[in-house]
Amino acid sequence: MTPVIECQQLNVRFRTDGGAVTAVSDLDFNLNAGECLGVVGESGSGKSQTFLAMFGLLAHNGTATGSIRYRGTELLNAPRSTLDGLRGNRLAMIFQDALSGLTPTMRIGDQMSEVLMRHQGLSRRNARARVIEALEVVRIADPEQRFSAYPFEMSGGMRQRVMIAMATLCRPEVLIADEPTTALDVTVQAQVLRLLNGLKNHTGTSLVLITHDLGVVAGLCDRVLIMYAGRAVELGPVRDIFRRPAHPYTQALLRSMPSLIIDPGKDLPVIPGQPPDLENLPAGCPFASRCLHTQDDCTTERPRLRAVGPDHSRACHLPA
Amino acid sequence: MTALLTVEHLSVHYSLPAGGLFRRRPLTLKAVDDVSFELRAGETLGVVGETGCGKSSLGKGVLQLVKPAAGRVLWEGQDLCALPAEAIKRCRKDLQIIFQDPLSSLNPRMTIGEIVAEPLEVHYPALARDDRRRRVDAMLERVGLRPEMRNRYPNEFSGGQCQRISIARAMISEPKVIVCDEPVSSLDVSIQAQICNLLRDLQRDTGIALLFISHDLSIVRYMSHRVLVMYLGRVMETGGREEFFGAPRHPYSQALISAVPVPDPDRPPAERSLVLDGELPSPLDPPSGCVFRTRCPLAVPVCITQMPPLSEAAPGHGVACHRWQET
Numbered sequence: 096m097t098p099v100i101e102c103q104q105l106n107v108r109f110r111t112d113g114g115a116v117t118a119v120s121d122l123d124f125n126l127n128a129g130e131c132l133g134v135v136g137e138s139g140s141g142k143s144q145t146f147l148a149m150f151g152l153l154a155h156n157g158t159a160t161g162s163i164r165y166r167g168t169e170l171l172n173a174p175r176s177t178l179d180g181l182r183g184n185r186l187a188m189i190f191q192d193a194l195s196g197l198t199p200t201m202r203i204g205d206q207m208s209e210v211l212m213r214h215q216g217l218s219r220r221n222a223r224a225r226v227i228e229a230l231e232v233v234r235i236a237d238p239e240q241r242f243s244a245y246p247f248e249m250s251g252g253m254r255q256r257v258m259i260a261m262a263t264l265c266r267p268e269v270l271i272a273d274e275p276t277t278a279l280d281v282t283v284q285a286q287v288l289r290l291l292n293g294l295k296n297h298t299g300t301s302l303v304l305i306t307h308d309l310g311v312v313a314g315l316c317d318r319v320l321i322m323y324a325g326r327a328v329e330l331g332p333v334r335d336i337f338r339r340p341a342h343p344y345t346q347a348l349l350r351s352m353p354s355l356i357i358d359p360g361k362d363l364p365v366i367p368g369q370p371p372d373l374e375n376l377p378a379g380c381p382f383a384s385r386c387l388h389t390q391d392d393c394t395t396e397r398p399r400l401r402a403v404g405p406d407h408s409r410a411c412h413l414p415a
Numbered sequence: 416m417t418a419l420l421t422v423e424h425l426s427v428h429y430s431l432p433a434g435g436l437f438r439r440r441p442l443t444l445k446a447v448d449d450v451s452f453e454l455r456a457g458e459t460l461g462v463v464g465e466t467g468c469g470k471s472s473l474g475k476g477v478l479q480l481v482k483p484a485a486g487r488v489l490w491e492g493q494d495l496c497a498l499p500a501e502a503i504k505r506c507r508k509d510l511q512i513i514f515q516d517p518l519s520s521l522n523p524r525m526t527i528g529e530i531v532a533e534p535l536e537v538h539y540p541a542l543a544r545d546d547r548r549r550r551v552d553a554m555l556e557r558v559g560l561r562p563e564m565r566n567r568y569p570n571e572f573s574g575g576q577c578q579r580i581s582i583a584r585a586m587i588s589e590p591k592v593i594v595c596d597e598p599v600s601s602l603d604v605s606i607q608a609q610i611c612n613l614l615r616d617l618q619r620d621t622g623i624a625l626l627f628i629s630h631d632l633s634i635v636r637y638m639s640h641r642v643l644v645m646y647l648g649r650v651m652e653t654g655g656r657e658e659f660f661g662a663p664r665h666p667y668s669q670a671l672i673s674a675v676p677v678p679d680p681d682r683p684p685a686e687r688s689l690v691l692d693g694e695l696p697s698p699l700d701p702p703s704g705c706v707f708r709t710r711c712p713l714a715v716p717v718c719i720t721q722m723p724p725l726s727e728a729a730p731g732h733g734v735a736c737h738r739w740q741e742t
Contacts, residue, residue, distance in 0.1 A: 353637040363611065367609075370603070
């Protein structure tokens with residue numbers, strides 16, 4: 096399979112008053128054409144910063160090194176002109192908070208039309224027709240009327256669907272969805288997930304779904320990247336991740352998650368302790384202090400991602 | 416089992432004063448409308464629903480943190496809604512609350528030792544200082560914090576640790592009921608299970624009753640013995656955990672349960688999900704008749720005109736739907 100996105104040795108660091116914070120370290124992964132890659136991790140795992148770096152959207156005190164290429168074009172620290180031609184056009188992103196992702200003082204139809212006028216040179220009138228069509232696809236009732244609504248006049252679920260419609264206007268090859276349903280209620284979450292699933296199946300868009308919810312991943316993704324403290328700890332096909340998780344963190348995460356299929360009579364096994372402090376990362380495996388199977392080299396040597404099966408790898412010193 | 420706390424026909428209203436261009440008349444928002452339930456000793460009643468369904472207002476109304484517009488909350492033979500403020504304050508020793516955002520519910524200028532000791536100072540003023548200190552240390556240890564941490568401030572703790580401090584503060588006066596308002600929603604997955612298990616352990620040890628408010632059905636199923644489902648301020652369904660999750664009768668409950676993503680890649684979402692269309696109507700202008708009818712796949716004309724009563728589908732299992740027998 097041809098990768099659309101190739102990420103190699105990505106490092107993201109932030110300068111802060113308290114010293115340097117490493118948000119992402121030595122991350123390697125590919126996104127293949129037409130697949131949905133789930134990126135799973137808790138807060139501070141670096142899952143969002145990875146893709147903000149790819150879009151050139153890091154905060155001013157952040158620096159990224161390494162390489163992220165889109166079909167051979169380097170995106171990391173690329174000139175503004177390169178990024179502007181790709182962002183919103185070939186590469187699109189949906190954010191968790193749809194209210195801050197939309198311009199509050201512009202009618203949603205106008206901000207959506209702008210994307211088409213800019214990237215595809217459409218006239219205002221043609222853009223309007225395409226926007227209304229896109230709003231229909233995401234099941235916004237009365238798209239003609241909603242065209243002239245402001246973001247604050249819509250509910251959270253509607254705004255998230257507008258964001259999806261806007262991100263997909265130019266039929267992007269890659270769509271990054273950063274926690275697209277976290278702020279939504281379950282019944283609205285189901286609507287948005289159904290929409291993303293349709294998009295993946297019908298348009299061939301490659302999708303990255305950043306989430307902390309393994310339930311969402313199971314329903315939508317083909318492959319899963321599990322991140323912990325800025326590093327990839329496991330990468331593999333979705334079925335392997337759920338049926339044969341290879342990294343102790345993935346195993347513990349799956350066991351400790353309340354879901355509708357666990358036995359509520361039994362206590363959930365928990366992951367003890369807290370995630371590590373990103374300012375003082377331990378020398379060895381970042382999960383070592385919470386891991387149930389720690390051996391000597393876990394605290395001294397950082398484990399690299401190594402294959403444990405076809406297309407399935409983990410970063411762990413334990414014998415497989 | 417006898418009821419510890421009985422809530423009868425409780426309503427919580429917020430009034431929005433007239434003003435500005437868009438609100439010529441004052442409006443009343445009925446956040447909780449005619450809700451009744453019992454909470455028994457040692458049990459957890461899970462209250463579930465989506466944003467704006469009134470679940471948090473219900474918790475606050477029960478504890479008199481907002482004054483209910485109507486109804487009664489019976490506690491040890493008295494109606495809390497009719498008690499003067501002084502008397503309610505005395506009841507607070509037994510009725511405690513934990514909030515969603517652990518950091519903002521802790522005073523940033525107090526050490527965690529002071530925060531946990533405060534309920535003792537209020538409710539047991541005669542307690543000697545040393546005894547108070549011993550009880551605080553024991554409680555910190557009980558919730559999984561080291562007693563040496565007592566001199567630190569809330570901002571030095573992570574979200575999960577702050578929630579442990581909130582639990583210690585709620586538990587120290589040895590209450591009989593704790594209202595838990597989304598206690599794990601702002602926490603990471605690996606921390607959620609720690610806090611859920613801590614609450615379950617404390618309940619096993621002390622027999623405390625929990626009113627567990629959450630939008631997360633997986634967590635409610637793990638925590639609760641019985642469940643109450645709310646939609647736009649009204650009760651849609653109530654029943655035991657097994658009956659409710661095994662065979663929900665209300666179309667809203669059915670949609671809610673089927674919308675929860677299940678962590679199993681061999682169960683594709685399209686096959687099992689009953690996706691509701693549309694949005695939650697404005698609670699300022701709820702639909703007539705059954706409040707759920709605008710999104711209900713089973714709605715018929717009677718749903719527009721008549722509010723369905725809570726019918727007893729089975730002993731202890733109530734459903735507010737005109738067509739529950741057909742579901």
